[in-house]
Amino acid sequence: MSFIDLPADRPDLPQVTLPSCVPALVPAYRERLAALHDVARVRMYDDSITDGREFLRRIEGADLAVIAGFHIADDVLRELSGHVRCLVFSGTGIASFVNVPLAHSLGVTMCNAERYGDASVAEHAIALLFEIARGVGHQNASLHAGRWFDEGGMLQLQGLTIGLVGFGGVGRAVARIADGIGMRVKVWCRHPDREPLAEFHAEPAASLDDLFAGCDVVSLHLALNEATRGMIGAHELDMLRPGSILINTARAEIIAPGALVERLRRGDIHAGVDVYDHEPLAPDDPILALPNVVTTPHTAWKTVRALDNVAVQNADTIRAFLAGSPEHVVD
Structure with missing residues (x-):
């Protein structure tokens, strides 16, 4: 010191x-x-x-x-x-x-x-999404281990629908990138502003349930306060259809304690997570044992x-x- x-x-x-x-x-x-x-x-x-x-x-x-x-x-x-x-x-x-x-x-x-750090966090959210969709890190590790990666089934993001929960600075930066790569953008927020929605060719979701049930990707971009703490629970996560992706670069506490791990344990969705209830994350945290999640140590903002x-x-x-x-x- x-x-x-x-x-x-x-x-x-x-x-x-x-x-x-x-x-x-x-x-x-x-x-x-x-x-x-x-x-x-x-x-x-x-x-x-x-x-x-x-x-x-x-x-x-x-x-x-x-x-x-x-x-x-x-x-x-x-x-x-x-x-x-x-x-x-x-x-x-x-x-x-x-x-x-x-x-x-x-x-x-x-x-x-x-x-x-609006742009930095948005880029990280998209980086998590790309890693889940294309597995570039996994492919790189395979080649360095002497194995020629010969798997199929990777995901093309163009044409998919990304749902943004929250539409502040970070949410809008994500919308800009997603729109640029040809994704359809839907938005849920308490006070939707039509002008920025139009700028990113985005459309409002009828409800939070509609967004979770109807999108291929859901990305969280809410500030943590008493109104948002625990607002995403088992009900919303149950609506994610098989094969969908959840991204959280906002705050872990927006999701009810334990709800995301329980949903991921079914094995039919993926998640990219940068924030946790307790940081630094313990080596034995259950989220690290799940094969269908990409984790980073709260670094989205650290450019x-x-x-x-x-x-x-x-x-x-x-x-x-x-x-x-x-x-x-x-x-």
Whole structure:
């Protein structure tokens, strides 16, 4: 572990602390947070921790804290609220990392990063889809093992129907790619906007049930909140017809606990999954024992551009908050 502490000679400036960092974000944060030296004292730790007491020790005296992958327990949140005025998150799904209603009740402002990785996550969703359809990774492994891949039955995506659950920035980016490769696009969202639907030659699904029952591919693109937590359950998953594919690069908690594994165990559908209820994923997690799922370790957003976008937006958010004009506030 090491940390930067800039500027050390300005005790008059407010303190901004990054107490724990996702390794992939370290280079971007080193550059972008250091640029705040004229408006704040910046203390940045470059390792990743899980212990709440160590977290509190590191943010002692901080006015703002940047949260990059750390899960804040309620007792930790109550203690830090005595001096931390703002929590700045390195992403959008903050409900996975902090008790949002409790933070509001304690008077802690929360800001997130928005639209920083729409294209990156969308490309990853399509990459999972292509891997399931064409098995490029499997074919590559076969050749490197000295086996000539001579299997048929691969899936052509052109002409298939992809159903998008949610149509925000990532959903629209997926629609753009899917439309480009000749897929038919259907969309379910609470407040459909006809103009972007037309832009991607997409059509609204009559209902969520209609989308799950009528699409070859279903891809989830919802934010996690109390309205979406567990909204996809056994009922919806049962409607997936044999041979269909489910992609989840959003949040695991959108699917009811255990429901996806149970559905996959029937063996008649495939899934591409980048997010999990508990991360890092345990080596004995049942989803890893299933042959009909492609898994990646929550890396959909981790492109160089997206990582820098997070750091830039977080730094801008800190400047705005200290100037009295908070941006990207989570309400």
